[in-house]
Amino acid sequence: MLIAEVSEKFDLSQDTLRYYERIGLIPRVNRNKSGIRDYSEEDCRWVDFIKCMRGVGLPVEMLIEYVGLFLKGDETMDARKELLIEQRMKLITKMEQMKKVLERMDDKIERYEQTIVEKEKTLNRP
Template identity: 45%
Template structure:
C-alpha cells in the first residue's frame, strides 16, 4: 500500500475529503503528516486506521465512544481493558439488533409464504393477525 493524497483516500474509502479532515480534527484519526507544500498524505498505517474507524461507524458505533477508543488506542497497551469494554458494549448492541432483525426476518418470511400459498385475501391479512392475537383460529 502506498502513501495517498486526501483525494485518493476519499475516493478509495468512499468518503468526502471534508470527512477525513473532520475525523482528524476530532481525534478519530491520528495526526496526518503533511508534505512540505502543506498537503496531507496518508501512509498505509493511517489508511488501515481509517478502515477500522469506518468499520466501527458502519456497525453503528456512536462518535463519542469511537473517539474514546481511538484516544485509548494511541495511549498504548495499558488501555487494553478500557478499549475491550468499549468493544464489548458495541458488540452487545449489535447482537441485540441482530436478534431483532432475525425476528423481523422470520415474520416476513412467514408472511411471504402465506402470500405464495395464496392464503391472503383482501382484508384477510389483518384478520388473521387479529384472530391470532385474540387466541382465535
C-alpha cells in the same frame, strides 16, 4: 497517499475524512511540505477500522473514546478491550432484533405471494 486517493479507496467523501480527523476518529494525519494531507499506511488502517465500525452502527462517541485510549498507550489495552466487548454485546442484541424483523418481513412477503397466486387462479384464461 493523498486525501482524494484515500477517499476513493475507502468510498468515503473527503469531507468525511476531514471530519473524522477533526473530531479525533483518525489520529492527526501528517502533511507534506505544501500542507496537503499525506496518509500513511497506518492512517489508512485507521480509516478502514473506523469505516468498518461505523458501518455496523458503533457510535462516534465510543470510537472517539477508543482512539483516545489507544493514543495513551498500552496501559489502556484492558479499557479498549472492554469498550469493544460492550459494543459487541450491543451488536449481537441488534442483530437478534434485526433477525426477528427479517423473519416478520419474510412472513409478510409470503402472505403477499400467496394472495397473488390466489388472485391469479381466479383470472379468466383464454
